[in-house]
Amino acid sequence: MSERESMEYDVVIVGGGPAGLSCAIRLKQLAADNNRDIGVCVLEKGAEIGAHILSGAVMDPIALNELIPDWKEKGAPLNTPVSEDRFLFLTEKGARGTPNWLLPACFHNKGNYIVRLGDVTRWLGEQAESLGVDIFPGFAAAEVLYTEDGAVAGVATGDMGVARDGTHTPHYQPGMELRARYTIFAEGARGHLGRQLIARYRLDEGRNPQSYAIGLKELWEVDPAQSHPGLVMHTAGWPLDSDTYGGSFLYHLNDNLVMVGLVVGLDYANPWLSPFEEFQRYKTHPAIRTTFQGGKRIAYGARALTAGGLLSLPKMTFPGGALVGCEAGTLNASRIKGSHAAIKTGSLAAEAAFEALAAERSHDELTAYTSAFETSWLHDELYKSRNFKQWFKKGRTIGTVMTFVEQALFKGKAPWTLRHNKPDHASLQPAAECPRIDYPKPDGKLTFDRLSSVFISNTNHEEDQPVHLTLKDASVPVKVNLAQYGGPETRYCPAGVYEFVKDETGSDCLQINAQNCVHCKTCDIKDPTQNIIWIAPQGGEGPVYNGM
Template identity: 60%
Template structure:
């Protein structure tokens, strides 16, 4: 199937790009392919929305019924110890953390709405189809993509329901897969797009739950952010969030930076502990947990951004690392990167160019407010890595609030996250409390709430480069950390028939967070796309 533009991923970047293309030229043929069972099924974010890009894309979004209704009313920032929380005066918080004028939303529901707007404009949206391969032209340029075969068993044999993949060909292809995109990762390596980056990409894992709480515990529009406990006890960095949405719902989560060094750290269990803090517990007691999910996020900022252009296509959104970690927000920057991509590409197609490298995108992106924002706040993430949450935030206050991001240097962290891990024998052993099944829960009951499902009897989508490494190398050196960094119980070390250890992969549990692809210390695990529609089915995350 031939199109003017093929877009991979129905997240905010891909959908904003699709809408903008059709706004510019109604005659352009545009398709969006989404691996989730429906648009929004794989979308997970906090989320507080800064509406700047949405205002530009659809100035009348309120009239159009966008699911953006809960304005931030109160903005609290805490530094936690185990039993206390010290509220940081607004005057002393980095101004990037202020949320006046922003909205608490479900990003999944916003993407569903954006998909409706795209379809109303004439965009074709195909959920349930995984982009499995990049399609290259004979001259080496990107010419589109190939969807994955469906109906293949574990041995690679065709089942009765076999359906071969399709080629979707485009004059240009946008890769908007989100953090650690499967094809984006390949393109970065193939075209050496990260060659000029100042540092490797850095990541965190965000684990999130949605609760329905008693009315007396609910404060519509309240935003709470925290640093410190529990992550400081394991010498990790990151922070927590708690947002009060409509209908007595509370979204809360913990972001653990994947630069942690202790292989005994379990981000899932750190989050379960977090919910017992008095400041957080007061809102949850008597409530009901209704959804769970996890997703990796990019946090390297401008210093980690790869080159975003190559012949025949573009990386946009978090596939290119556009999240602003200083704000803990990525939606507005992702949307803007997609809108700029649409404008440049529409002009190229109008000039009868196809398959060129859109080098002008780099200039247009650097002229945008999204790039300027990331430049102003570029030192926040590296400061957190270098000095920790408290001192790093103090530096950010001076850099951003006082000097407006114009200090004449750029901090970097040149060590990849997977290289930070130290041997288990040199690390503090962490004993996590058992879940009480009121505030804290186990992994399997949590995965159940994510509605995760994969077609049975299909090839495992978690590939080991060397099947021996988990037991021969990672287990003795790091106590096989995959057992703990995975938030879904995918990886286990079990006893084999001879009484020895065996590495087991429960791929059915996978929530597509990509943490294993990022954090494995041997870089031995590669996440590839399972059959389309497999994975979580988040209703409103």
């Protein structure tokens, strides 16, 4: 086997999303301001910057204003200011609007922008490259490197050209080591290296378990008569029951484009529930379906998101590096926004790393990052909504009422703090104890099946490579998941990756169609026995989202 080549940088950043790119930009800004030369690189597992980015998204520009004050002059694609907020509570056939004066501040979007976050991310990548950042798309970080003292010393990319049986194909190339004085992890929610770091350094001790949701999204080109650029609409209620956390978004962009999605909390109890099917059913509601009549669906995707808030944040630093953005879990679920938090934490981590580099330090803990975060406007914002998810774990009615009480009446300064200690995967109930859910068949016009949806996500994986969805114990899916929970992986996966089939003896077995995987990480989170582990496939593979 060929030895891995090695490259040295001052800072290596894993993940080319808003958090990672903002970190790189801020480092180079500080270097220029102080007449220093520092080496910064960004590794991105997607085929190009923005390929794996999927978000609602309504963006608060507060952090971008700080990072790049002249972003408008530089052509940042924030082109659709929010012009109207609507919030509906849905029943199966009806809809009840909420007056804006009754909505807590977290649901007001004046001054924000409806964006295609993939486009914003590509623009951030261009800004980073113009400042001298080395960006390597198509390279997945597969391994954390450590010093002899146990500090993070960089990462190694995965080997390329490995066959499914582990042998090397003629296209084999060994991975490369990228060593750094500091390594910043910005992989997004449930990053597979971040997960290892949290466990190794016990970064989540004393915290609430992180709480997650799955967000499913489609992009539609609608009839011009149904287009209302700047309209932001959220709903709660149907099709989800009152004990299941979630809600929808419907955002109107320019050019007759509408983004629609459903968020479902991964702490749901009924294993017969399918987030994908709930999303398709949602679009059939009388108050929703008219938007899409005469329209065309042009893109689809899904991604897990963090929803635990401030009380679920792990310690964000460790010797040699830090966690930023959704890798740490800084999304504000009450506002349904995370990109501003990603940009802010990336910037704060950059400032702490630059200070350490200027002091000629290496591989120590960036405590200045933690201190800066705790005194930032972002910490204040997350503190105000610290109980949001905990209330909704008690049901929609209690969650709705207490969110209004805390944010509208107490202005986020309620004299109580709630805790929980149950991870999402432990919430599933046995299938025999739960009502089955019968979902209607898709019509191919408004509602669709998984495979046709995966097709328009532009997802691709080389089939003859090691499966990146690994099982700790191959017997568990049948003996436990199928026997006790009715095989929930066939329903919580939004891409048709998992299916139970009969083998040559007529026995049940789990078939993993890894080539369908859209990298949402839901299986890694929701599997009731935590038997499924998501690892990065070969670099450049997975979905290629077009400005999602």
